[in-house]
Amino acid sequence: MMRNVFPLWRLALFLFVLLASPARAEEGLLPDALVRNVSEEVLETLRQKKGGAREIIALVQEKVLPHFDFRHMTQLAVGRDWRKATPEQQNALTKQFRDLLVRTYVNAVSVYSGQKMTYKPLKIAPGDTRVLVRTEVSQSGGTPIPVDYGMEKTGQGWKVYDVAVGGVSLIINYRDSFAQEIHAGGIDGLIASLSAKNRELAAKNK
Amino acid sequence: MCLKNCFWIASFLSLLFLSGCAAERAPSAQDPFEGFNRAMFAVHERIDSALLKPAAQGYDALTPLPVKTGAFNFFDNFRDIGRGGNAFLQGKGQEGLSGWARFLINSTVGLFGVFDVASEMDVSRGDADFGQTLGVWGVSSGPYLFVPLAGPFTGRDLAGFAVDQSIDPLWRQVEDHPALRNSLLGLSAVQARARLLPADRVLEEASLDKYAYLRAAYLQRRAAQIRGETALNEDEEDNDDSDLREGAAQ
Numbered sequence: 491m492m493r494n495v496f497p498l499w500r501l502a503l504f505l506f507v508l509l510a511s512p513a514r515a516e517e518g519l520l521p522d523a524l525v526r527n528v529s530e531e532v533l534e535t536l537r538q539k540k541g542g543a544r545e546i547i548a549l550v551q552e553k554v555l556p557h558f559d560f561r562h563m564t565q566l567a568v569g570r571d572w573r574k575a576t577p578e579q580q581n582a583l584t585k586q587f588r589d590l591l592v593r594t595y596v597n598a599v600s601v602y603s604g605q606k607m608t609y610k611p612l613k614i615a616p617g618d619t620r621v622l623v624r625t626e627v628s629q630s631g632g633t634p635i636p637v638d639y640g641m642e643k644t645g646q647g648w649k650v651y652d653v654a655v656g657g658v659s660l661i662i663n664y665r666d667s668f669a670q671e672i673h674a675g676g677i678d679g680l681i682a683s684l685s686a687k688n689r690e691l692a693a694k695n696k
Numbered sequence: 697m698c699l700k701n702c703f704w705i706a707s708f709l710s711l712l713f714l715s716g717c718a719a720e721r722a723p724s725a726q727d728p729f730e731g732f733n734r735a736m737f738a739v740h741e742r743i744d745s746a747l748l749k750p751a752a753q754g755y756d757a758l759t760p761l762p763v764k765t766g767a768f769n770f771f772d773n774f775r776d777i778g779r780g781g782n783a784f785l786q787g788k789g790q791e792g793l794s795g796w797a798r799f800l801i802n803s804t805v806g807l808f809g810v811f812d813v814a815s816e817m818d819v820s821r822g823d824a825d826f827g828q829t830l831g832v833w834g835v836s837s838g839p840y841l842f843v844p845l846a847g848p849f850t851g852r853d854l855a856g857f858a859v860d861q862s863i864d865p866l867w868r869q870v871e872d873h874p875a876l877r878n879s880l881l882g883l884s885a886v887q888a889r890a891r892l893l894p895a896d897r898v899l900e901e902a903s904l905d906k907y908a909y910l911r912a913a914y915l916q917r918r919a920a921q922i923r924g925e926t927a928l929n930e931d932e933e934d935n936d937d938s939d940l941r942e943g944a945a946q
Contacts, residue, residue, distance in 0.1 A: 683904055
């Protein structure tokens with residue numbers, strides 16, 4: 491059972507950061523084209539294997555992060571309690587959750603080992619503001635793993651608000667633990683736990 | 697083997713129901729025995745860090761890649777029979793045929809399954825199991841259960857797992873040869889654990905609470921396998937995710 495769930499994460503983490511692009515030029519693109527361009531560009535960089543951890547972080551920050559809507563992601567992970575949070579608390583939650591996702595997922599890029607992405611046809615009707623962009627990642631000899639990007643149309647183009655690997659949403663994975671933290675210590679308790687986690691990771695990765 | 701398995705599973709289940717009342721946290725709908733499951737998870741982590749993980753790390757470091765791949769393929773080859781059969785039971789004829797074709801190809805051309813020739817021929821590995829089949833037939837998942845060394849399950853999937861194991865031809869062949877059976881069991885466990893090593897760091901770093909993170913991942917994964925598609929869960933407040941569901945339908 492764990493066998494089925496676990497190997498996905500390795501890919502998931504690396505894929506999470508695959509979405510990248512020079513943001514402005516591609517604002518008008520359809521979401522599937524955006525995913526494709528960005529992924530291929532980042533894959534190309536990874537294939538050339540230049541740069542260490544520092545370069546990868548820079549790549550992610552410049553190309554990938556602009557396409558993610560971290561506020562929406564945080565709202566999804568917090569769920570019903572989001573509306574109980576003040577605007578300041580919402581900002582703090584978004585910042586801490588963003589740091590956690592970026593910090594943990596940047597590490598995953600280093601596991602890239604020649605996986606290929608294929609892109610499924612997009613199903614979109616005129617006027618749709620939310621779509622699921624479906625891709626598949628394959629490794630030689632392995633079963634292809636579906637990776638789906640939940641994307642939403644915003645004033646700044648299409649943004650990713652969730653990534654699901656093999657049907658597992660990386661955001662929803664946090665929902666239970668967030669609810670638990672809020673149950674125990676309120677919104678501020680969750681903010682404190684997240685920032686403690688980030689500090690711990692920062693100290694370890696130094 | 698089967699009888700013994702069934703015995704252990706039965707005693708485990710009765711233990712579970714006895715201690716189910718011990719859960720102290722805010723109850724989660726799918727995890728009514730959370731207190732007990734967390735205790736089992738702690739037991740698992742202790743055994744794993746003392747025994748299984750070091751063994752897996754040693755195996756991983758000392759074994760050349762072709763041997764590792766061969767070991768995985770050998771054990772996995774037998775499962776193609778069950779995966780194919782389950783795909784048929786779920787009404788997925790093509791996936792069922794692929795599964796059985798894989799077993800035939802790999803057992804012969806692939807030298808007793810050591811080489812996964814079928815994947816090279818683009819006959820891809822399925823993932824159907826009996827827990828999924830029950831789910832497709834409408835059996836609900838039952839309570840979440842964490843079994844030390846075996847990992848996360850639901851009641852339904854644990855029953856399915858017992859059925860899948862009992863028809864796995866490898867274990868049926870060796871059930872009367874304890875020494876051989878136990879060595880194979882050990883090797884199978886160590887190589888399976890070694891494949892999970894890269895995930896350890898991720899789970900450690902990404903989660904606020906490893907137990908809850910793993911549970912959410914497992915339950916989502918099983919639901920997606922049974923549904924056959926990804927359905928992103930939207931905010932409780934806005935329920936207009938019908939477009940996403942349609943977008944995900946094949």
